[in-house]
Amino acid sequence: MRATARAQPNIALVKYWGKRDVSRNLPAVGSLSITLDSLWTEMSVEFSPSLEADELSVNGESLPAWLPRVAACLDGVAGEGRQRARIESRYNFPAEAGLASSASAFAALVVAASAAAEVDATTEDLARIAGRASGSAARSLYDGYVELTPRANDISVETIAAADDWPLMVVAAVTGEAPKAVSSTEAMLRSANTSPFYERWVDEQGADLDVARDAVRHRDFAALADVSEHNCLKMHSVTWTSRPPIAYWNQATVACMARVRELRAGGEAVFFTIDAGPQVKAVCLPESAATVEEQLGSVPGVLRMLRSGLGAGARLRD
Numbered sequence: 001m002r003a004t005a006r007a008q009p010n011i012a013l014v015k016y017w018g019k020r021d022v023s024r025n026l027p028a029v030g031s032l033s034i035t036l037d038s039l040w041t042e043m044s045v046e047f048s049p050s051l052e053a054d055e056l057s058v059n060g061e062s063l064p065a066w067l068p069r070v071a072a073c074l075d076g077v078a079g080e081g082r083q084r085a086r087i088e089s090r091y092n093f094p095a096e097a098g099l100a101s102s103a104s105a106f107a108a109l110v111v112a113a114s115a116a117a118e119v120d121a122t123t124e125d126l127a128r129i130a131g132r133a134s135g136s137a138a139r140s141l142y143d144g145y146v147e148l149t150p151r152a153n154d155i156s157v158e159t160i161a162a163a164d165d166w167p168l169m170v171v172a173a174v175t176g177e178a179p180k181a182v183s184s185t186e187a188m189l190r191s192a193n194t195s196p197f198y199e200r201w202v203d204e205q206g207a208d209l210d211v212a213r214d215a216v217r218h219r220d221f222a223a224l225a226d227v228s229e230h231n232c233l234k235m236h237s238v239t240w241t242s243r244p245p246i247a248y249w250n251q252a253t254v255a256c257m258a259r260v261r262e263l264r265a266g267g268e269a270v271f272f273t274i275d276a277g278p279q280v281k282a283v284c285l286p287e288s289a290a291t292v293e294e295q296l297g298s299v300p301g302v303l304r305m306l307r308s309g310l311g312a313g314a315r316l317r318d
């Protein structure tokens with residue numbers, strides 16, 4: 001049987017950075033994210049006895065480099081004795097733009113694969129399987145404001161507020177489109193092994209999560225802005241102080257951060273967050289979105305802007 005699912009990327013406000021167990025890809029810290037709505041990945045999965053090997057295409061082009069990770073994820077859903085599969089992926093945003101394309105891809109993949117294989121699995125089962133492929137993918141199974149909590153042998157994930165409960169906007173400034181110089185997995189391991197700040201980062205995460213969760217619960221934009229920027233800068237302080245250092249920013253990244261702070265000082269409800277790449281994601285109230293987009297779009301070095309509201313978790317298409 002063939003099934004198709006769609007999922008959107010998510011942006012972490014309190015970030016996952018560090019692995020407690022590399023072989024099972026278990027995170028060292030909890031995280032809190034928002035799921036987007038207008039950027040998406042669709043995955044179609046068809047298991048067939050007539051296929052001799054898995055086949056993967058992305059936007060119509062064969063992509064064998066991703067096959068081992070995709071195949072391992074399909075094994076997690078349908079078992080290692082499964083039939084081989086034809087997997088077709090489509091994106092409506094540039095996969096190389098550093099906007100968490102692996103999160104939406106693996107979230108859509110597990111939902112499509114479980115339907116195609118007629119496996120009876122809960123959303124949390126699927127989130128755990130997606131999380132083994134990409135830690136952040138576990139959060140894209142869920143709607144709106146999502147908290148991921150590490151457990152002794154696994155993770156648990158839940159929506160703490162729906163997208164419609166507090167419809168923030170995300171305006172992303174794309175400042176570089178080259179593939180990452182250091183993958184997030186490699187960077188996390190190097191951070192844990194060499195940054196003098198890593199332990200402190202892990203120790204303080206629970207306090208940041210408490211503040212962020214409360215801010216979401218009370219729709220307190222100023223509190224969410226403060227803790228999110230602080231958490232982002234701590235994560236990047238860990239990467240900068242690793243040996244050799246990992247610097248994901250470029251000049252336009254830094255200029256966009258300054259512009260966001262100026263806008264906030266001028267009364268706009270906006271804050272920034274940055275992941276393992278040079279893009280700046282500005283999170284704002286809807287009434288500030290047009291100004292933020294125009295202002296960041298005019299920063300030298302910004303290549304293009306993307307805008308999204310918040311949305312639903314991964315789900316099947318008819």
Ligand code: PMV
Nearest residue numbers: 012015016134135136275276
């Ligand atoms: O899911 P991964 O392995 O690509 O790691 C994601 C790490 C960050 O995007 C930097 C933070 C996060 O929580 O999404």
